[in-house]
Amino acid sequence: MKVSCSVNGQVLVADDVWEGESLLYVLRERFGLYGSKNACEQGECGSCSVYLDGVLVCACLVLGGQVNGREILTVEGLSHRTALHPVQTAFVEAGAVQCGFCTPGLVVAAHDLLRRVPDPTEAQIREALAGNICRCTGYAKIIDAVQLAAGRMSG
Amino acid sequence: MKPRLAPAATVTGRVGENVPRPDGVLKVQGGFPYSSDLQVDRMLWGATVRSPHPYARILSIDTSEALAAPGVRAVLTHEDVPGKRVYGLEIPDQPVLAFDVVRYWGEAVALVAADHPELARRAAQKVHVQYQVLAPLTDPEQALLADAPRLHPDGNVTRHVKIRHGNQDARAEVVVTGEYEVGMQDQAPLGPESGLAVPDEEGGVDLFIATQWLHVDREQLAGVLGLPPDRVRLTMAGIGGAFGAREDLSMQAHACMLALRSGRPVKISYSRPESFVGHVHRHPGRLRYEHGANRDGKLVYVRARIVLDGGAYASSSTAVIANASCFAVGPYRCPNATIDGWVVYTNNPPCGAMRGFGSVQNCYAHEAQMDKLAEALGMDPVELRTRNALETGSQMITGQVIDGPVPVAELLRRIKERPLPAASDPGSLDLTTQPGGVSNTTHGESVRRGVGYAVGFKNVGYSEGFNDYSTARVKLSVVGGRPRVEVHTAAAEVGQGLVTVQAQIAGTELGVTDVVVLNADTRVGSSGSSSASRQTYITGGAVKAACDAVRRRVLALAELELGRKTGKTDGLRLERDSVVSADGREIVSLTTLLGDEVIEETHEFRPRQTTRLDPETGQANAHVQYAFAAHRAVVDVDTELGLVKVVELATAQDVGKAINPQAVEGQLEGGAAQGLGLAVMEEIQLKDGVIRNASFTDYLLPTILDMPPLRMDVLELGDPHSPYGLKGVGEPPTISSGPAIVAAIRAATGRPITRVPVRPHDIVET
Numbered sequence: 070m071k072v073s074c075s076v077n078g079q080v081l082v083a084d085d086v087w088e089g090e091s092l093l094y095v096l097r098e099r100f101g102l103y104g105s106k107n108a109c110e111q112g113e114c115g116s117c118s119v120y121l122d123g124v125l126v127c128a129c130l131v132l133g134g135q136v137n138g139r140e141i142l143t144v145e146g147l148s149h150r151t152a153l154h155p156v157q158t159a160f161v162e163a164g165a166v167q168c169g170f171c172t173p174g175l176v177v178a179a180h181d182l183l184r185r186v187p188d189p190t191e192a193q194i195r196e197a198l199a200g201n202i203c204r205c206t207g208y209a210k211i212i213d214a215v216q217l218a219a220g221r222m223s224g
Numbered sequence: 225m226k227p228r229l230a231p232a233a234t235v236t237g238r239v240g241e242n243v244p245r246p247d248g249v250l251k252v253q254g255g256f257p258y259s260s261d262l263q264v265d266r267m268l269w270g271a272t273v274r275s276p277h278p279y280a281r282i283l284s285i286d287t288s289e290a291l292a293a294p295g296v297r298a299v300l301t302h303e304d305v306p307g308k309r310v311y312g313l314e315i316p317d318q319p320v321l322a323f324d325v326v327r328y329w330g331e332a333v334a335l336v337a338a339d340h341p342e343l344a345r346r347a348a349q350k351v352h353v354q355y356q357v358l359a360p361l362t363d364p365e366q367a368l369l370a371d372a373p374r375l376h377p378d379g380n381v382t383r384h385v386k387i388r389h390g391n392q393d394a395r396a397e398v399v400v401t402g403e404y405e406v407g408m409q410d411q412a413p414l415g416p417e418s419g420l421a422v423p424d425e426e427g428g429v430d431l432f433i434a435t436q437w438l439h440v441d442r443e444q445l446a447g448v449l450g451l452p453p454d455r456v457r458l459t460m461a462g463i464g465g466a467f468g469a470r471e472d473l474s475m476q477a478h479a480c481m482l483a484l485r486s487g488r489p490v491k492i493s494y495s496r497p498e499s500f501v502g503h504v505h506r507h508p509g510r511l512r513y514e515h516g517a518n519r520d521g522k523l524v525y526v527r528a529r530i531v532l533d534g535g536a537y538a539s540s541s542t543a544v545i546a547n548a549s550c551f552a553v554g555p556y557r558c559p560n561a562t563i564d565g566w567v568v569y570t571n572n573p574p575c576g577a578m579r580g581f582g583s584v585q586n587c588y589a590h591e592a593q594m595d596k597l598a599e600a601l602g603m604d605p606v607e608l609r610t611r612n613a614l615e616t617g618s619q620m621i622t623g624q625v626i627d628g629p630v631p632v633a634e635l636l637r638r639i640k641e642r643p644l645p646a647a648s649d650p651g652s653l654d655l656t657t658q659p660g661g662v663s664n665t666t667h668g669e670s671v672r673r674g675v676g677y678a679v680g681f682k683n684v685g686y687s688e689g690f691n692d693y694s695t696a697r698v699k700l701s702v703v704g705g706r707p708r709v710e711v712h713t714a715a716a717e718v719g720q721g722l723v724t725v726q727a728q729i730a731g732t733e734l735g736v737t738d739v740v741v742l743n744a745d746t747r748v749g750s751s752g753s754s755s756a757s758r759q760t761y762i763t764g765g766a767v768k769a770a771c772d773a774v775r776r777r778v779l780a781l782a783e784l785e786l787g788r789k790t791g792k793t794d795g796l797r798l799e800r801d802s803v804v805s806a807d808g809r810e811i812v813s814l815t816t817l818l819g820d821e822v823i824e825e826t827h828e829f830r831p832r833q834t835t836r837l838d839p840e841t842g843q844a845n846a847h848v849q850y851a852f853a854a855h856r857a858v859v860d861v862d863t864e865l866g867l868v869k870v871v872e873l874a875t876a877q878d879v880g881k882a883i884n885p886q887a888v889e890g891q892l893e894g895g896a897a898q899g900l901g902l903a904v905m906e907e908i909q910l911k912d913g914v915i916r917n918a919s920f921t922d923y924l925l926p927t928i929l930d931m932p933p934l935r936m937d938v939l940e941l942g943d944p945h946s947p948y949g950l951k952g953v954g955e956p957p958t959i960s961s962g963p964a965i966v967a968a969i970r971a972a973t974g975r976p977i978t979r980v981p982v983r984p985h986d987i988v989e990t
C-alpha cells in the first residue's frame with residue numbers, strides 16, 4: 070500500500086508498504102530516518118518513541134499503514150540543524166548518554182514530559198520515563214539531564 | 225561501497241576533566257549510525273535458520289524450497305563454509321553452521337539472503353531440516369558424572385581449576401557452610417547484533433560491525449572464510465552496548481559468507497528474541513562453601529566447589545572459571561584455601577563473558593558466607609570483613625602478593641559511615657516508593673527494612689600469561705593553521721567513553737587543543753578487547769606511549785631550532801599548542817615549528833607479564849591489577865508478597881585516577897544497575913534447554929523505577945604501575961552491588977536466600 074504522512078514537517082511518501090510493516094520500519098528503512106531505534110520491537114523499551122499526531126507512541130507498535138495522512142515527529146525533528154533542543158543539550162552535558170541506543174527514545178519521552186510538566190519532581194520524571202529502558206547508565210544521569218533541561222527551559 | 229559511519233569529532237580536554245563525549249551530539253539527535261542502521265545500495269538482508277531443539281542429530285537439510293522463494297539470493301548450510309567449520313575464542317568448538325548435531329536451542333543451522341528482511345525470514349522457514357531429537361543434558365552436575373553423554377569429543381569438562389593454598393587439613397573453631405545458586409543473566413545490550421558485509425571485486429570482504437574486538441573477529445573470520453587476514457577488513461560501526469555479549473562472533477561470519485556467495489552487500493540485524501540465542505550469557509553457577517574461622521573472626525580456611533554451566537560451547541569459559549576460582553574467597557586474607565572450580569558443557573545456551581566475568585557468581589557466595597560467619601561469631605558483619613580485609617602486601621589464595629593500594633577496609637568504612645536514608649513513610653501517597661510500586665500492593669503494611677553490605681574485587685586486564693597489549697598510532701600535524709592530533713586505534717567504544725579518554729590522554733600529553741580520534745578499524749594493530757575493564761589502562765597506555773614518542777620528536781625538533789638560536793633547551797614542554805619553557809613561557813607555536821611536517825608514531829603498550837595457574841595448585845602471579853568496590857544496600861521488603869524495593873545503594877570504589885570523572889560515575893551507576901538486575905529481576909528461564917523468556921516482555925531489566933539513588937565515594941589512590949595511576953573501573957560496580965542487596969533482603973526477612981535472582985517465593989514462607 071501507499072503511505073503518505075508528514076514527518077518532521079515534511080510530507081513523505083512510501084510505496085509498496087507491506088501490511089506487516091511497522092511505523093518503525095517505515096521510518097527507518099523507507100524514509101532513512103534511523104534515529105528511532107529498534108531494541109525490542111515489542112513496545113517494552115521505548116527506544117523507538119516518536120510523536121504521532123502529538124501523542125507519544127512506540128513506533129514499533131504502530132503499523133505503517135495506520136499513519137497515512139497523519140503527522141509524525143521523530144527525534145530528528147527536535148533539533149534544527151545544529152541547534153540542539155535544551156533536552157538534547159542537557160543529555161550530553163549531564164553524561165546521560167553512554168552507548169546512546171536508548172537516547173533518542175529517552176530524549177523524545179523527556180521532551181514530552183517537559184511539554185506537559187515544565188517543572189517535574191523526581192518521582193514524576195521516573196514515572197514518565199518508566200517505559201524507556203537504558204542498559205548502560207543506571208538512569209541517575211538521565212534524571213540529572215531532565216532536571217537540568219527543565220531548569221533551563223523554565224528559567 | 226561504504227555505508228555512512230560516524231564522522232570523527234574534535235575533542236578538547238585534559239586527563240582528570242569532565243570532557244563530554246564527542247559522539248554525544250549525534251546520539252541525542254538520532255544521527256549516530258549504529259551497526260543496525262547501516263545501509264548501502266543493492267543491499268540484501270540475511271536471516272538465520274535456527275535449531276528448535278537443544279540437542280538433536282541433523283539427518284538432512286533441504287534448501288530447495290527456500291531457494292525458490294521470491295526475492296531469495298542465497299541459501300547456505302555447513303557445506304558452504306569456505307574454510308574452517310568451527311571457531312571459538314579459546315577452543316574452536318563452535319560450528320559456524322551446525323553439522324551432524326545441534327547442541328543448543330537456537331543454534332544456527334542455515335542462512336538465507338533476500339531482498340527484504342521479511343522475505344528472508346519467510347524463506348528461512350522454508351529450509352527443511354530433519355532432526356533426530358536427543359535427550360538434552362541440561363544439569364551441569366549431571367554433566368560431570370562419568371556416565372553422562374559426552375557432548376564434545378574430550379568430554380564435558382571444559383576446565384577444572386584447582387587452588388591448593390596453605391594447609392589443606394586446617395581446622396577452625398567456628399565453621400559455616402552454605403550452598404548458593406546464581407541464575408543465567410543476559411547482557412541485554414540495547415543495540416542488536418548487527419552488521420553489514422560488503423564483498424569486494426577480488427573475493428575479499430569488508431565488514432562493518434559492532435564488536436568488542438575487531439582483530440580477534442578478523443582472525444576467526446579469516447579462518448572461517450578461508451581468506452588471508454588482509455582480505456578481511458573490519459571497520460567499527462556504532463555499538464549499542466556490549467557488556468561481554470559482543471566478544472564472540474554472532475552474525476559476522478554469516479553476513480560475510482552470504483555476501484561472498486551472492487556478490488551483494490548483506491546486512492544481518494537480530495531481533496530481540498534472536499539476540500537471546502545470538503550471544504553467550506553469564507554462566508549460571510552452583511557454589512558450595514565452607515568457611516572456618518577463629519573465635520576472634522580471623523579466617524582460617526575456605527573450601528569451595530564451584531560449578532559453572534558453560535552451555536553448549538566453550539566461548540571464554542576457561543578464563544571465566546579461572547576468575548571464579550582465583551577470587552573465590554573474596555578480598556580477604558585467607559591462609560588456607562581449597563578451591564575446585566569446574567565449568568562444563570551442557571545443552572543449555574552457551575555462556576561466556578559478561579561484566580564481572582566469573583567474579584560475580586562467587587561474590588554472592590563468599591559474601592553470604594561472611595554474613596553467616598559474622599552471625600555465628602556474634603560479630604558485626606562489616607567488622608568481620610574489615611578484620612580479614614586484604615591489604616597492600618597481602619597474599620592472595622593464588623600466592624600472588626598484591627602491591628599498590630588495597631583499600632578494602634577503607635571502602636567498607638566509607639559505606640558504613642554514610643548516613644542511612646530516612647525510614648519510608650507509610651503515609652506516603654507516592655506508591656513508587658513501596659515494594660510493588662504502582663501495582664498498589666501495599667501502603668507499608670508488612671514492609672520491613674533491611675541493610676546489607678558486600679565487597680568484591682577482580683582483575684583488570686587479561687590474565688594467566690595471555691599476551692595483553694594494545695596499539696596506538698598518533699599523528700601530529702598542522703591542519704588549517706592549527707596543530708591537530710589524530711589518534712587511531714582499533715579499540716571498541718562500547719559506550720563507556722573510551723574515545724573521550726583517548727582524546728584526553730593525547731590532549732594532555734601533547735598539549736594540543738584539537739584532538740580527533742579516528743574510527744576504529746583493522747588498518748591499525750590490535751587493541752585487544754573492550755573487556756576485563758582494561759581499555760583505559762591498556763589502550764590508554766598505548767596512546768600515551770605513542771604520544772611520548774611524538775613529543776620526543778617535536779622537542780628534538782624544537783631543540784635543534786632553538787639550540788641554534790639560543791642554546792637554551794632545558795625543560796621544554798608542550799602546552800597550549802606550543803613549545804613552552806620550563807617556566808611556562810611560550811617559545812614557539814607548534815604551527816610555526818611544524819610547518820608542513822607530519823610527526824607520526826605507532827606504539828604498543830604492554831602491562832606487566834602474568835603467568836598461568838599451576839594446574840595442581842593454582843599458584844601463580846596470574847593477574848595484572850586488582851580493582852575493588854564495596855556496596856551497601858537498603859531495601860524495603862513486603863514480607864507477605866515477597867516483593868522488594870531497593871531504597872538506596874551506596875558504594876565506594878578505588879579508581880586509581882579518574883581520567884574522566886563523569887564517565888567514571890556513569891560506570892559506577894550503570895554497573896550497579898546490572899548488579900541489581902541479577903539480584904532481584906533478571907534471569908533467562910530455561911526449561912529442558914529451551915529459553916522461555918526470550919523477550920524484553922518476559923526478561924525483566926531494571927527500569928528507572930527500579931533503580932534507587934546511588935551514593936558514591938570515588939577514591940583515587942593511584943596505582944604505581946599503571947598510566948596516571950588509573951585502575952580499571954567498569955566491572956567492580958557489577959560485582960558487589962547485587963550481593964549487598966541480597967544481604968539486605970536477608971536482614972529484612974531473616975530468610976536464608978541462597979539463590980539469585982531472588983524470587984517472591986524465596987522470601988515468603990510457604
Ligand code: FES
Nearest residue numbers: 110112114115129
Ligand atoms: S523498539 Fe519499540 S519499544 Fe522497543
Ligand code: FES
Nearest residue numbers: 168169203204205
Ligand atoms: S546509554 Fe546505552 S542503553 Fe542507554
